[in-house]
Amino acid sequence: MMNERELHDGRSDGLMPLESLALNDVHSFADLLHAMSRTAFGGRQLGEAFDILLEMAGNPKCRTVLTLSGAMTVAKQGRIVCDMIDRGLVDAIVATGALIAHGLTESIGMTHYRYDATKSDVVLFEQGYNRIYDTLEMESNLNGIERLVRSVLEQHRPDDGVWSSARLCRALGQRLDELGEGPGILRSAFLRDVPVFIPAFTDSEMGLDVSTWAMWRAFQASGQDPASLSADEVYSAVPNFNPFLDLQQYARLAAASDEMGILTIGGGVPRNWAQQVGPYFDITNHRLGTRMRATRFRYGVRICPEPVHWGGLSGCTYSEGVSWGKFVSPSQGGRYAEVYADATVAWPLLMKAVFEELDRRGQSPGNG
Secondary structure, three states: OOOOOOOOOOHHOOOOOOOOOOOOOOOOOOHHHHHHHOOOOHHHHHHHHHHHHHHHHHHOOEEEEEEEEEOOOOOOOOHHHHHHHHOOOOOOEEOOOOHHHHHHHHHHOOOOOEOOOOHHHHHHOOOOEEEEEEEEEEHHHHHHHHHHHHHHHHHOOOOOOOOHHHHHHHHHHHHHHHHHHOHHHHHHHOOOOOOOOOOOOOOHHHHHHHHHHHHHHHHHHOOOOOHHHOHHHHOOOOOOOOOOOHHHHHHHHHOOOOOOEEEEEOOOHHHHHHHHHHHHHHHHHHHHHHOOOOEEEEEEEEEEEOOOOHHHHHHHHHHHHOOOEEEOOHOOOOEEEEOOHHHHHHHHHHHHHHHHHHHHOOOOOOOO
């Protein structure tokens, strides 16, 4: 005989009741996301992300890392990053080189265009247009970026003569501020002393710019005619660039942080490079006998459409990251939200709501 079910009421079990979204009661983006947090599915995820970002902003012990991948600057989301930096919501940025390079286009007064689907990609190549899905980056824009990078390399020099991505991004930000042509991620980062790291630096226009500059300098010093050289000779010159300077600078930043939060747009190399700092502390202690406190992320918000079942890092859950020592377990106070959405749709809504709520509270990040 089947036992009769014992029917519970959710409130008596401590469950949170949901509420229908009443748009007549919504008068701001912040109102909307507060209300969405009490709904379901993707709406609830975005509402929970809103709540976590507000807690991060109000936690004076928390340093926030923003990781960026995908064509966000080509997609015209770069001003959101500038606003976040300018408001003090970001303490470090980890990005792809392509994203930062395409952002430089706007900073030096150049333009991206909407793709005309009647033109073939062969024609686009011949006319100097580089297509990124539904948007065009002109090759002439990239030449303008190269001139900017070259001018910085010629006129700036690190004290020890060695470049890293963070050092170059800071120098570029300083030059953009001197030019004063417009807002830009690197300009805002320079003004707020926010380091910008590009782990896969050579996978970008900027990486190619630095490499061709180093080769040009080698040709100048040797007096060789580049047209007479073989590929082996051309590609033998190497820039004085050390990516481990970035790794150690980022580790020092994390070690000096009482708590850390991460906002990830997309995934890829920036996400993993930023998240691996906890395991880096662990293996340093294990292999070298040091006794550093392993700083793990307590907060995390991820906006990325990639599902977990593909097995890639971009789609892996924060729960999986706990197993690697990258994140604090929710049972120990970790708070995480994963928004499976196109960032160009969800991110502007989320940040507009955060800005509104912080303005309403008269709250500056980090002062509670």
